[in-house]
Amino acid sequence: MNVNRSRHYVLAAGGTGGHMVPAAALAAELTKRGHRVALVSDARGVRFPGLFDDIQTHVLPAGRLTGGPLGWAKALREMWRGRAMARELYKTFRPAAVIGFGGYPAMPALLAAFADGIPTAVHEQNAVLGRVNRFVAGRVDAIATSYERTERLTPKLEAKTHLVGNPVREAVLALRTRPYPLLEEDGIFRVLVTGGSQGASILSQVVPDGLAMLPVTFRRRLQVTHQARIEDIDAVRAKYAEHQIPAELATYLPDMPEQLAWAHLVIARAGASTIAELTAAGRPAILVPLPSATDDHQTVNAREMTTVGGARTIAQREFTAVELAKQMQKLGLDPAALENAAGRARSVGRPNAVSDLADLVESLDSPVARLPVGAPAKPKAQFA
Structure with a gap:
């Protein structure tokens, strides 16, 4: 690996936080190492608040393979148009490698890289290999995973699979050096x-009523920060006021690292970035996986943290105010047990994820990557 030579990298990601947060973490690390980074995403991704303010961004068309044959045909046309635009970008930007983070907007950038002989890798944030990553897994040069066990990853891909973890922001990673917040009885x-x-x-529907069912001595100790959808926030605020529970409401938490720093317990979905941040910081949680997530990947995401005792998982169909109150009492009435759960959550964190991923990306550089775009590329062995 030649760490002294500045290179260009393209990061391609879908527009949701699960894809964008690790892409942003890698972009920051590669920039810190002296490289230049460009982001390819959809309109949502390039506008994601606070993540890519200083990074060159490009929106490429990319359809979703839904809606039957007509929808598929339209999506393929859009992807092919996006592929052509990506190839034009590569003629001037000349990336040493293209890294996909999943989501349909990553597809055109990867297809263009295959066509131009540019080294490629994908990073899978979830414990189930996503659809786009499954589609390209056989053609990319490397697959980076976040969990020791990743479902839908076939054994024949093992040789090019690398466990790195899911990168988190530096501000979250810094919480590993801070003790679990003091919790007095x-x-x-x-x-x-x-x-x-x-x-x-x-x-929003369950948590305020569940907390209201706690014994009065416990309920009076609560201080809640609750991120809610904009259409729910007024009703949630009214519920907390009705139950006389101090609560701060927001539709977005830009200071999430600071919120995690003081939290004794987190109640959350089991998205990839959420799990990565909880295990990086070492915060116990009650997890409610999104049942409609593709391949039920949030339930699988929660498995590792729950198995070691850092979280309790409640299926959404069983997530009631009564069940939440019961689990809260089991966790919250014993400060020592809660601190132990925090340590167990921390034990499955992978604090070196972003540096390990950046090392892997830098290792992809090859003579093929330095050929002029459009020049004949040497064949890759795994494509033979």
């Missing part, structure tokens, strides 16, 4: 409720 008990970048109505 009669002190304030801080709860963070988050549904991820898109919020979760089920948490």
